[in-house]
Amino acid sequence: MVYIQSIVKGIRDFLAETGQLAFFAGRFFKEVLKPPYEFRELLRQCYQMGNRSLMLVLVTGFIIGLVLTLQSRPTLIEFGAESWMPNMVGISIVREIGPVITALICAGRIASGIGAELGSMRVTEQIDAMEVSGTNPFKYLVVTRVLATTLMLPLLVIFGDIIALYGSALIEFLKGGMSFQLYFNKVFDALSFGDFIPATTKSFFFGFVIGLVGCYKGYYCKKGTAGVGKAANTAVVMASLLVFFVDFMAVFISDIFYEL
Amino acid sequence: MEPKIKHSSPVVPPGGRKEMIRIRDLHKRFGDNHVLKGFSLTLHEGESLVVMGKSGSGKSVMIKCLVGLMEPDEGSVEVLGKEISTLGQSELDELRSDIGFLFQGSALYDSMTVRENLEFPMRRHAQKLGLGKDTLPFVLEALENVGLAHAIDLMPVELSGGMKRRVALARALILKPKLIFYDEPTSGLDPITSKEIIELMRSIQRKYGTSSLIITHDVDCARVISERILLLVEGINYAEGTYLELSGSSDPKIEAFFKK
Ligand SMILES: Nc1ncnc2c1ncn2[C@@H]1O[C@H](COP(=O)(O)OP(=O)(O)OP(=O)(O)O)[C@@H](O)[C@H]1O
Ligand SMILES: [Mg+2]
Numbered sequence: 073m074v075y076i077q078s079i080v081k082g083i084r085d086f087l088a089e090t091g092q093l094a095f096f097a098g099r100f101f102k103e104v105l106k107p108p109y110e111f112r113e114l115l116r117q118c119y120q121m122g123n124r125s126l127m128l129v130l131v132t133g134f135i136i137g138l139v140l141t142l143q144s145r146p147t148l149i150e151f152g153a154e155s156w157m158p159n160m161v162g163i164s165i166v167r168e169i170g171p172v173i174t175a176l177i178c179a180g181r182i183a184s185g186i187g188a189e190l191g192s193m194r195v196t197e198q199i200d201a202m203e204v205s206g207t208n209p210f211k212y213l214v215v216t217r218v219l220a221t222t223l224m225l226p227l228l229v230i231f232g233d234i235i236a237l238y239g240s241a242l243i244e245f246l247k248g249g250m251s252f253q254l255y256f257n258k259v260f261d262a263l264s265f266g267d268f269i270p271a272t273t274k275s276f277f278f279g280f281v282i283g284l285v286g287c288y289k290g291y292y293c294k295k296g297t298a299g300v301g302k303a304a305n306t307a308v309v310m311a312s313l314l315v316f317f318v319d320f321m322a323v324f325i326s327d328i329f330y331e332l
Numbered sequence: 333m334e335p336k337i338k339h340s341s342p343v344v345p346p347g348g349r350k351e352m353i354r355i356r357d358l359h360k361r362f363g364d365n366h367v368l369k370g371f372s373l374t375l376h377e378g379e380s381l382v383v384m385g386k387s388g389s390g391k392s393v394m395i396k397c398l399v400g401l402m403e404p405d406e407g408s409v410e411v412l413g414k415e416i417s418t419l420g421q422s423e424l425d426e427l428r429s430d431i432g433f434l435f436q437g438s439a440l441y442d443s444m445t446v447r448e449n450l451e452f453p454m455r456r457h458a459q460k461l462g463l464g465k466d467t468l469p470f471v472l473e474a475l476e477n478v479g480l481a482h483a484i485d486l487m488p489v490e491l492s493g494g495m496k497r498r499v500a501l502a503r504a505l506i507l508k509p510k511l512i513f514y515d516e517p518t519s520g521l522d523p524i525t526s527k528e529i530i531e532l533m534r535s536i537q538r539k540y541g542t543s544s545l546i547i548t549h550d551v552d553c554a555r556v557i558s559e560r561i562l563l564l565v566e567g568i569n570y571a572e573g574t575y576l577e578l579s580g581s582s583d584p585k586i587e588a589f590f591k592k
Contacts, residue, residue: 197435198440198441200396201433205452205456205503207455
């Protein structure tokens with residue numbers, strides 16, 4: 073009985089949270105169009121987002137390219153399909169692995185960072201101070217950050233994709249003697265425009281949910297330092313879950329388009 | 333409930349001074365926590381009124397209702413002749429430019445330098461000051477008032493608690509407000525620094541003639557700065573009078589505030 077009650081409570085909390093997040097998103101769309109626009113703060117945020125996660129994305133991308141290639145080589149050799157390596161790696165990285173891994177890294181790095189930053193601003197009354205001094209804190213803090221993650225994530229994905237392909241090409245060069253040029257020619261032969269569009273589109277959505285969740289958790293942070301830690305923590309969990317959800321929806325929708 | 337005592341002799345302001353703030357029968361609840369239960373207060377032009385109350389008695393809640401950061405459940409809150417709850421966003425911002433607010437924990441923006449902190453309130457209210465782009469003279473004047481002109485390029489983390497409080501005071505005063513609210517101006521400071529802050533508050537009072545509402549439980553602060561003291565006990569204005577009157581009272585609830 074107790075078990076069922078806690079499940080019911082869990083579901084109810086989840087639905088309430090989803091509703092509040094949707095409301096928060098609605099407020100974002102309402103405020104993003106209204107002047108005055110905070111361009112300077114937007115640029116500063118874009119720079120910070122990129123700066124904070126670029127290195128991590130590059131290193132992870134490179135390693136993923138290496139590992140993916142190393143681990144699939146024996147199987148492909150067994151089937152005599154070694155020369156298909158660039159096609160396989162290219163498609164899986166550009167369509168799926170690149171965007172999702174980059175988004176998860178950013179969920180860990182950026183969503184938690186925003187959650188903690190806005191959370192501590194809430195707790196120390198900095199957000200109240202902004203409001204009192206005539207600047208709309210939602211516009212200044214939330215709108216700029218959500219826009220920044222939405223714009224920057226696709227860029228980070230592109231960098232991550234490229235370096236992952238380099239990692240893969242390096243293994244092919246060392247183990248199979250394939251030249252970098254041949255490798256990349258094969259990759260671009262295998263990829264069509266139809267692979268880039270859904271991948272880039274969903275990257276925008278990944279960026280949007282990451283920024284939105286980070287801001288939501290920070291903006292409504294509970295008082296006390298424990299609240300800040302919790303805001304950062306739950307922001308990562310919620311952002312990662314939403315990344316998978318968005319990914320699922322994106323695959324589902326693009327699948328419908330492929331069948332047409 | 334005990335009867336409400338009014339020490340009414342010299343409390344009547346001389347010559348019918350203008351009312352800057354008028355709170356009538358303010359109620360505020362958080363769930364089951366009924367914090368304010370019919371609180372009333374009047375602040376006259378040029379006056380400094382101290383509100384004393386135990387920790388958690390709702391002093392900060394009351395002052396937040398005054399600037400529209402919280403909405404009262406019941407009752408009327410008039411500031412400079414305007415009922416707060418009837419104001420739209422732009423009218424509220426307009427009104428707020430006449431109010432300086434010193435937050436309990438200073439609430440400096442920790443991602444900005446001292447100069448940027450002081451410039452922040454001017455973003456929206458530059459025209460009120462009748463000045464264009466060059467804000468430096470205003471920033472310098474405000475910093476000189478608190479004796480910190482040399483700290484203009486420091487970050488808040490580089491300042492001591494007392495310096496932070498002074499910068500926050502400078503920021504609250506930068507728009508030359510008609511009214512200033514201090515939320516525990518001396519909390520968390522050592523006695524010597526507290527004295528310095530109190531002296532600063534007095535000199536600012538003399539220089540600009542602002543009306544001030546001071547929240548504190550520091551008896552020394554109340555003695556030095558108050559013309560009138562109002563005690564907030566159990567959600568209502570329990571007693572009111574000058575420092576001498578109240579500190580001489582034999583009511584145990586009043587005595588508790590002034591016992592050393
Ligand atoms: N946003 C809020 N949500 C729920 N409860 C709140 C909120 N803000 C204040 N309270 C409650 O209201 C009561 C009064 O809080 P308030 O901060 O006004 O106290 P205070 O008189 O300023 O005390 P202190 O001297 O410690 O600053 C407390 O019991 C607090 O828990
Ligand atoms: Mg308080």
